[in-house]
Amino acid sequence: MTAILSWFALALLTTASAGVLLSRNWRWTLVLLAILYVGVFIFVRLYWPLGMAAVKLIAGWIASTILGMTRLGVEPISEPVQESLPQGIPFRLLMAALVGVTVTAAAPHLSGLIPGIGLAESAASLLLIGLGLLSLGITSQPLQTTIGLLVVLAGFEILYAVVESSVLVAGLLAVVNLGLALTGAYSLLAGENRQSA
Amino acid sequence: MNAPLIWIGLPIFLAVILSFIPRPRLISRLSGVFALTLAGLAWIVPIDDVLSIGTISIKITSVFQFLGRQLVLGAPSRSVLVVFYGLSGLWFLGSNAAGVSRRLVPAGMAITALLIGALAVKPFLYAALFIETAILLAAPILIAPRQPAGRGVIRFVTYQTLAMPFILFAGWLLAGVETSPSDLALAKQSAALLGLGFAFLLAIFPLSTWMPMLSEEAPPYIFGFLQWILPTTSLIFGLGFFDRYAWLRQAELLPQVLRMAGFLMLITGGIWAAFEKRLERILAYTSITETGCVLLALSLGMDKTQLIFLFFVPRSFGLAVWTLGLSTIKDQVKSLDFIAVQGLARRYPLAVSAILAAQFSACGIPLLAGFPPRLALWETLAETSLIAALWFGIGLLGIFLGAVRSLTALVTSVELTYWQSQEDWSQRLLLGAGIAMLFLLGLLPQIIQPLLVTFPSMFEQLSG
Numbered sequence: 055m056t057a058i059l060s061w062f063a064l065a066l067l068t069t070a071s072a073g074v075l076l077s078r079n080w081r082w083t084l085v086l087l088a089i090l091y092v093g094v095f096i097f098v099r100l101y102w103p104l105g106m107a108a109v110k111l112i113a114g115w116i117a118s119t120i121l122g123m124t125r126l127g128v129e130p131i132s133e134p135v136q137e138s139l140p141q142g143i144p145f146r147l148l149m150a151a152l153v154g155v156t157v158t159a160a161a162p163h164l165s166g167l168i169p170g171i172g173l174a175e176s177a178a179s180l181l182l183i184g185l186g187l188l189s190l191g192i193t194s195q196p197l198q199t200t201i202g203l204l205v206v207l208a209g210f211e212i213l214y215a216v217v218e219s220s221v222l223v224a225g226l227l228a229v230v231n232l233g234l235a236l237t238g239a240y241s242l243l244a245g246e247n248r249q250s251a
Numbered sequence: 252m253n254a255p256l257i258w259i260g261l262p263i264f265l266a267v268i269l270s271f272i273p274r275p276r277l278i279s280r281l282s283g284v285f286a287l288t289l290a291g292l293a294w295i296v297p298i299d300d301v302l303s304i305g306t307i308s309i310k311i312t313s314v315f316q317f318l319g320r321q322l323v324l325g326a327p328s329r330s331v332l333v334v335f336y337g338l339s340g341l342w343f344l345g346s347n348a349a350g351v352s353r354r355l356v357p358a359g360m361a362i363t364a365l366l367i368g369a370l371a372v373k374p375f376l377y378a379a380l381f382i383e384t385a386i387l388l389a390a391p392i393l394i395a396p397r398q399p400a401g402r403g404v405i406r407f408v409t410y411q412t413l414a415m416p417f418i419l420f421a422g423w424l425l426a427g428v429e430t431s432p433s434d435l436a437l438a439k440q441s442a443a444l445l446g447l448g449f450a451f452l453l454a455i456f457p458l459s460t461w462m463p464m465l466s467e468e469a470p471p472y473i474f475g476f477l478q479w480i481l482p483t484t485s486l487i488f489g490l491g492f493f494d495r496y497a498w499l500r501q502a503e504l505l506p507q508v509l510r511m512a513g514f515l516m517l518i519t520g521g522i523w524a525a526f527e528k529r530l531e532r533i534l535a536y537t538s539i540t541e542t543g544c545v546l547l548a549l550s551l552g553m554d555k556t557q558l559i560f561l562f563f564v565p566r567s568f569g570l571a572v573w574t575l576g577l578s579t580i581k582d583q584v585k586s587l588d589f590i591a592v593q594g595l596a597r598r599y600p601l602a603v604s605a606i607l608a609a610q611f612s613a614c615g616i617p618l619l620a621g622f623p624p625r626l627a628l629w630e631t632l633a634e635t636s637l638i639a640a641l642w643f644g645i646g647l648l649g650i651f652l653g654a655v656r657s658l659t660a661l662v663t664s665v666e667l668t669y670w671q672s673q674e675d676w677s678q679r680l681l682l683g684a685g686i687a688m689l690f691l692l693g694l695l696p697q698i699i700q701p702l703l704v705t706f707p708s709m710f711e712q713l714s715g
Contacts, residue, residue, distance in 0.1 A: 167440070183416075190409055194402050203412050210416035217423045222318040222372075226380035230415070233387035237408060240391045241400035 059096060060174035067093035067178045068154075071185045071205060076146050080125050080197060087201055088118040090182075094208045097175050098215040106224050110211060113228035117204060117235035124239035125197060141192065149192075153184035164213075171216045182209025200238025207231060254298050254324035255315035255371055258289060258332050262364035270357035279347035282356045286340030286363070293332035298325055321373040330705040331370060331487070335480070338567045339363045342476050345571060345685075348677045349472035349578035358392045359476055361385075366484040370709075375491045376422035382452070382484060383415040389477050393469040403464030410451050410458055411481075417448030425496055432498055442499065445492065446508065452485045455546070456515040459539050463523075466535035471581060474531075475574030478538045479567045486545055486559065487709070493553060494710035500553050509550035514642050516543025521649025525656070530587040530606065533653045534573055537613045540650055541566050547643070548628050551635065553712075558627055560706040564699045565612065565620035565692055572685035573609030576602040579678050589656070594664030598673045601682040603661045608686050610654035612693070614647045620692035 070090035077083045091114030099107040161177040168176075186206030193199060211227055265285055272278050296302055302309045313325040324332070343359065346352035362385045369381035390408045394400050424441035428434065450458050466474055493500040520539035527533045541562065548558040577587065579602035584591045596603040608619060615625035625647065633640035672679065692699065 167437075194405055196400050196405060199405050199409060203409060206413070207416065210420070214416075214419060214423075218419075220319060220377075222320040222377060223380065225318055226377070226384065230380065230383050230387065230412075233384060234408075234412065237387050237390045241394065241405065244391075244394045244398065244400045 063093045063096035064174045064178045075185050084118050084122045097212045101215045109228050113231045117231050120235040120239050124242050128242050149188050157181045179209040179213040196241035252311045253315050254311050254313050255322035259364045259368045262360050266357045266361035275352040276347050278356045279352040283340045283344035286336045290333045290337035293329045322371040323373050324371045327708040345681050348681045349575050351470050351472050354392045355473050358388050378488045379415045379418040386411040401468035403461050403468045406461035407465050414448045414451035417444050421445035455512050456519050462535040463532040466531040471574040471577035475570040479570045482542050494712045506550045509546050513543045513546030517646030521646035524653035525649040528589045560703045561624035568688050569609045569612050572605045576605035589660035596662040597668045597670050601674050605682045608689050612689050614650035618693045620689045622693050623696035
């Protein structure tokens with residue numbers, strides 16, 4: 055049953071994280087981010103008690119909500135954006151596929167390195183870290199950068215939940231997630247302040 | 252009474268209160284006095300010992316239980332508390348003159364407390380989480396008022412956040428190395444991850460690109476405060492790893508890696524500072540070279556950790572004086588490039604003197620605060636390798652050239668302007684005191700010795 059749940063969660067995370075990378079509509083991106091945290095919760099629940107695992111889910115959802123509510127009230131900045139890399143869907147798909155191939159190759163090694171971690175968890179964490187880093191590499195916009203960082207951290211949290219079950223760490227990681235969302239929200243509003251000033 | 256509650260809990264509580272006070276001058280003075288009081292308390296009051304005042308006996312305990320873990324501020328931490336709160340207090344007192352007290356002080360107080368928390372938490376590995384929380388608190392105050400978040404701030408948050416997972420995971424691997432020291436592959440993996448984590452955290456070349464960008468976007472005084480407190484905490488945190496893991500401090504490759512990273516930072520920062528045309532970017536490059544100097548000091552061996560601590564206080568004073576000077580002139584000119592600031596020395600003589608004194612101090616000119624630590628480092632480097640000493644000189648020469656170019660730009664006047672001081676009285680007072688302090692630390696470096704001598708006692712193994 056646990057194995058089925060793990061592979062289901064991996065499928066969910068793959069879909070959601072790829073969607074976060076490919077989507078150009080911020081509403082869809084944030085919905086997919088919230089779904090991504092369900093997958094993270096399923097993985098973390100395998101190693102942590104329900105109460106502690108739920109912290110990840112709730113913190114992730116609150117982070118998505120903070121970003122969504124802030125973005126809702128902000129007009130997009132009309133300044134030309136300097137992007138150094140191609141931004142099209144085909145390029146992103148290709149890069150995501152490359153990350154997928156790398157993860158497929160690296161996940162079994164990670165399973166060997168960390169005692170007790172399953173292949174699905176290894177693959178899920180590496181996939182999130184890879185796609186999050188990819189997202190960070192191709193944008194410099196506050197919202198996308200914040201989402202990219204949240205995705206990277208989500209991947210790390212799956213990995214770290216296997217080796218560390220401290221309440222303090224769970225609490226501080228939740229604070230970091232929420233802090234990132236608030237920083238992202240502030241960054242979005244900072245641009246808006248200038249427009250209305 | 253409990254030390255972590257006094258030096259971590261109380262400042263965070265005060266930070267919340269301060270954020271509701273609308274008067275900038277009051278915020279600046281209140282926080283300055285409070286931080287200096289905390290520093291004074293740490294200097295005078297013993298921890299874990301009974302202090303008798305007349306009939307009253309007080310004992311401050313060092314341990315505070317927090318979510319199943321401990322925050323420990325024992326007697327060896329007192330010097331850190333004195334330095335952190337003492338210097339933060341001075342930064343806060345100067346914040347009003349820099350025009351940023353409402354932005355800097357509440358967040359700055361909480362950041363200082365969180366970074367003390369980072370050094371107090373047990374297991375010490377969790378410090379990465381406290382540092383990350385402090386960084387997230389710092390990000391909003393770095394965004395200039397009425398300006399969109401620039402790429403520098405975004406990159407700062409990104410790079411500093413990426414440090415945390417690397418360090419936490421490396422810490423877990425290091426524990427594995429401790430139980431099976433013969434596993435060389437595991438040792439290499441953990442060392443590589445740890446190195447990457449600290450490369451992000453300390454903005455080691457080439458991960459320092461955000462610094463010049465951020466220096467252009469952020470208010471100079473806030474940038475300076477963070478450039479002092481964040482690397483200092485990260486370096487102390489890094490020393491904790493060497494203290495904890497014997498195999499790490501005895502690793503053969505470690506001095507070479509640290510030396511290479513240090514020289515890369517010193518030389519690249521120096522070269523860029525020499526060719527840079529913007530005053531605030533020169534500050535950023537110089538800050539990179541300062542971290543490079545500390546890494547070089549670290550590469551000289553764990554028996555020379557005292558050299559590292561020599562840099563802490565002059566760095567803080569140098570940055571404070573430099574950024575206060577920049578803040579004073581920033582609002583008067585369109586930008587801080589050499590053309591825009593030409594001749595400002597005639598209108599803002601003290602601010603310009605402060606900028607130049609701090610710049611010359613950073614390149615180790617005699618009689619200034621930066622001279623004693625650089626001389627000590629240069630001398631020790633020369634004992635190990637003359638080529639290393641030569642490269643060190645090249646790095647310092649780059650900063651010196653940047654300082655000379657700044658001097659030329661600031662004193663060259665295109666039109667006839669009479670000398671007059673347009674700084675207000677508080678700026679004059681603070682800038683004058685800051686310049687005097689730079690000279691005092693250069694002439695009498697031993698005045699901070701009582702503080703620094705107890706620093707290594709924080710580290711059981713490194714203190715020898």
